Amino acid sequence: MSEVFEGYERQYCELSANLSKKCTAAGALGGEQKKQNVSEIKNGIDEAESLIRKMDLEARSLQPNVKVVLLAKLREYKSDLNNLKSEVKRLVTGNLNAAARDELLESGMADTLTASADQKARLMVSTERLDKTSGRIKEGRRTMLETEELGVSILHDLHSQRQSLLHTQNTLHGVDDNIGKSKRILTSISRRISKNKWMIGSIIAVLVIIILVILYFKLVK
Template sequence: MSEVFEGYERQYCELSTNLSRKCHSASLLSHGEEKKEKLVEIKSGMDEADVLIRKMDLEARSLQPSAKAVCLSKLREYKSDLNQLKKEFKRVSSPDANQSTREELMESGMADVHAVSADQSGRLAMSMERLDQSSDRIRESRRLMLETEEVGISVVENLSQQRQTLLHAHSKLQGVDDAIDKSKKVLTAMSRRMTRNKWIVGSVIVALILAIILIISYKLSH
């Protein structure tokens, strides 16, 4: 950045601060010679500030593009600051400065009230929107909970029916086991009887054979 521009910049900042103090001091004075002298000083300072702004503008436009952009950006801020000082000077130098000050304060207060009201309305609307969203989420959660509860009841009923079915099947299996055991006992008894009957029949056959042999032997011997 140019040292010349920085020099003008320091001068303007000091002058702007001084002019702001003088405007505030002048606003507290009633109409009279003291206030007139103060206003003359302020007007002279304003002219000097205008000269510094023009010098900074000329210096900034003569710089390289990179430095030029930075200086012009600062210059816009200083021009805006000077315009605010001119408005303040115009207000202070107005014959109805005190009335204007009161009106500005009232307007500022009303603007603050409206701003606060608008801000509160915005916050209220945002709160209502968030409340509605929360209510929707709660209703959705309740709906899902009821659906889940219904599914759970249905599952419990199905499990109960399946349990009854399994218990019934288990009872049937126990009955089948008992029937099988009884069948085994009957078959075992029948097998034993058949074995005993075989021995009896065999013994009878052997006795008959022996009897036949004895009869034949007796006949042959006589």
């Protein structure tokens, strides 16, 4: 077997083992450390591919019986390298998914905060409107109560005035009755006075006649 091939093979095996450890470790990392580790693994894979190409060239330059054995090993190393590449892709995809998830979470959080701010603003506007409406309702109720009190006071005054008018009407009826009675009394008195005047006049006339008769008889005798 070629010593050159063995040297490349030894370097590849060490490098492959180191890359496998780094892939395992990168799975537990996050953020910038994971990105740096993945970048180092990619560089190691490039170096491993270079070693495989060198081993391939070296194996093809050897005798057929040796070449067949070495090319079989190379197929195993290439398969191992493909597995490492798949692991790196998984790590990179995980980073992209995590980044996308973080971006979505940040976007969702921003949308949530925006929505929350909008809801809060709408809630404040609604609360302010409710306060204003409540204030108007209270003011309207106060005005209604004042109007009701004023109406009650007016009704009370009207009732008092009605009672006063009824009392005045009753008083006027009483006055009319008294005036009628007084008129009848005065009429009766006036009639009596007239009657008395006639009686007095008659008495005076009779007395005058009697005096004249008496004077006549005295004069004649």
